[in-house]
Amino acid sequence: MTEINLDTSSVRELNLVLQGGSSGDKFSVNNTVGKHALSVGLTTAVNVEINGHVGYYCAGMNQQASIVINGNAGPGLAENMMSGEVRVTGNASQYAAATAHGGLLVIEGDSSSRCGISMKGVNIVVGGNIGHMSAFMAQSGCLVVCGDAGDALGDSIYEAKIYVRGKVKSLGTDCIEKEMRDEHKKELKQLLSQSKMHHGIEEFRRYGSARKLYNFDIDQVDDY
Amino acid sequence: MCGIVGLFIKNPALESQLGALVAPMLSEMTERGPDSAGIAVYRNPQEDGCKITVLAQQPDFDWSTLETAVSNHFSLRDITVTRNHAVLCLDSAIEDVQDWMSDNWSDLSITSAGTNIEIFKGKGNPAEFIDQFDIKSMTGTHALGHTRMATESAITTEHSHPFSTGQDLCLVHNGSLSNHNRLRETLRKKGVQFKTDNDSEVAAGYLSWRLSEGDDLDQALNHAIEDLDGFYTFAIGTRDGFAVMRDPIGCKPxxxxxxxxxxxxxxxxxxIATLPGAENARIWEPEPTQIYSWKRS
Structure with a gap:
């Protein structure tokens, strides 16, 4: 285990050390005090434990690495993640996992607005609630919400799947509730197990695209 | 981009350290706003009297002329000069002092008025501002601070935050308003005066107008959600505490x-991490359009 203390190391030094790690290496990062862009651009299967709250853009562009944040995360957590796993034990601020292509993001607490905006294949599991405009223009991947969802969930959604255990304040344009078929139950069960969330799959409802925005509709020309 | 900080002391034993606690918070927000900085501090209440802070446009303004003139017209308790600002404590009715100042001292502007509030602001790096105004030694019950990165109007001391919105009230703003020009004209017709072309000053003027129409602070803020178009996180200082509100889209942190x-x-x-005990504090993100406020009980 290599310890990096941000009282004595700069953020750039931290990221260079983490980016230079080999698969299986373990790192612990301390004295974060809300600093930005911690543990970004990792491309190997290192294990990073960050102790404390982090600021903007933590774990951005992650590939393969497993990153645990023991605290809360600021805006832009795991933005454009490609693979690997990022876990936050507290809450995450807005646009977590924006545009992320793959991997798993687990937020044990709440996630605020625009969670999973334009997600492109990432799986996101939120233990608490999510804010408004989450999964906006979400293209693929799954967003699992164990609490409630805010306004305009899944607005202009493409083929991403949303599973919500609690209440949905409102659905966005072209997002509808859909039947929970066997393949969805299997997928949800696996995601809950992988993220260590202990809820019954029968408590969740599935939401997705009505696919009405995919093509121009001449009958709605007056709406444009 | 701008940075906002607010600190409300719950444990009276810490009131002597208000400035020492809020200065590092403000300093930490330098990267969000390196152009200018400002602070509203609530302290030394003037029972049965009033307090105003004035800002001189000229750095070499002769404050003794003001002191003499004020003493001739009003009952002056005290005047404290810090660089280009002076805090005047008086026995007189605050409206009389404000009217007299605006009629006779065109090279001075009033940055705050009330019984507790004092507002200081300055162009330049927040670290310099903190040193120049000796923020670290300030005592008081609560304070709001702002670091500005100008996006829509000039970088001057008068364009800097906090903006006064009435007696013992002030506003700091992170964001940008898109309907401020038309709203400024509407408010001018209602008698609200503006010193700059700054969008945040319009928000302050709007709240002043709503409050003068009889709204309480919550009502004024709820009207603001209807009438202000743009992005904002507002922090509003009051005599007893402060309030925070974000716009419905909530993209400003x-x-x-x-x-x-x-x-x-x-x-x-x-x-916030600079404060004692921050690591174990209850921490949350304010919901859009919800008003959060603290008051001294």
Whole structure:
């Protein structure tokens, strides 16, 4: 285990050390005090434990690495993640996992607005609630919400799947509730197990695209 | 981009350290706003009297002329000069002092008026501002601070925050308003005066107008949601505390934290991290359009 203390190391030094790690290496990062862009651009299967709250853009562009944040995360957590796993034990601020292509993001607490905006294949599991405009223009991947969802969930959604255990304040344009078929139950069960969330799959409802925005509709020309 | 900080002291034993606690918060927000900085501090209440802070446009303004003139017209308790600002404590009715100042001292502007509030602001790096105004030694019950990165109007001291919105009231703003020009004209017709072309000053003027129409602060803020178009996190200082509100879209950041000793808000956690006990504080992100407020009971 290599310890990096941000009282004595700069953020750039931290990221260079983490980016230079080999698969299986373990790192612990301390004295974060809300600093930005911690543990970004990792491309190997290192294990990073960050102790404390982090600021903007933590774990951005992650590939393969497993990153645990023991605290809360600021805006832009795991933005454009490609693979690997990022876990936050507290809450995450807005646009977590924006545009992320793959991997798993687990937020044990709440996630605020625009969670999973334009997600492109990432799986996101939120233990608490999510804010408004989450999964906006979400293209693929799954967003699992164990609490409630805010306004305009899944607005202009493409083929991403949303599973919500609690209440949905409102659905966005072209997002509808859909039947929970066997393949969805299997997928949800696996995601809950992988993220260590202990809820019954029968408590969740599935939401997705009505696919009405995919093509121009001449009958709605007056709406444009 | 701008940075906002607010600190409300719950444990009276910490009131002597208000400035020492809020200065590092403000300093931490330098990267969000390196152009200018400002602070509203609530302290030394003037029972049965009033307090105004005035800002001189000229750095070499002769404050003794003002002191003499004020003493001839009003009952002056005290005047404290700090660089280009002076805090005047008087026995007189505050409206009389404000009218006399605006009629006779065109090269001075009033940055705050009330019984507790004092507002100081300055162009330049926040670290210099903190030193020049000796923020660290300030005592008081609560304070709001702002670091500005100008996006829509000039970088001057008068364009800097906080803006006064009435007696013992002030506003700091992170964001941008898109309908401020038309709203400024509408408010001017209603008698609200503006000193700059700054969008945040319009928000302050709007709240002043709503309050003068009889709204309480919550009602004024709820009207603001209807009438202000743009992005904003507002922090509003009041005589007894402060309030925080974000716009319905909520893309401008804000974080709040509370312990038994203090309640704080900021644009980012790193400013709150400078406070004692921050690591164990209750921390949350304010919901859009919800008004959060602390008051001295």
């Amino acid at each position: 804000a974080i709040m934290a509370e312990t038994d000793d203090w309640a704080a808000m900021s644009s980012e956690y790193r400013a």
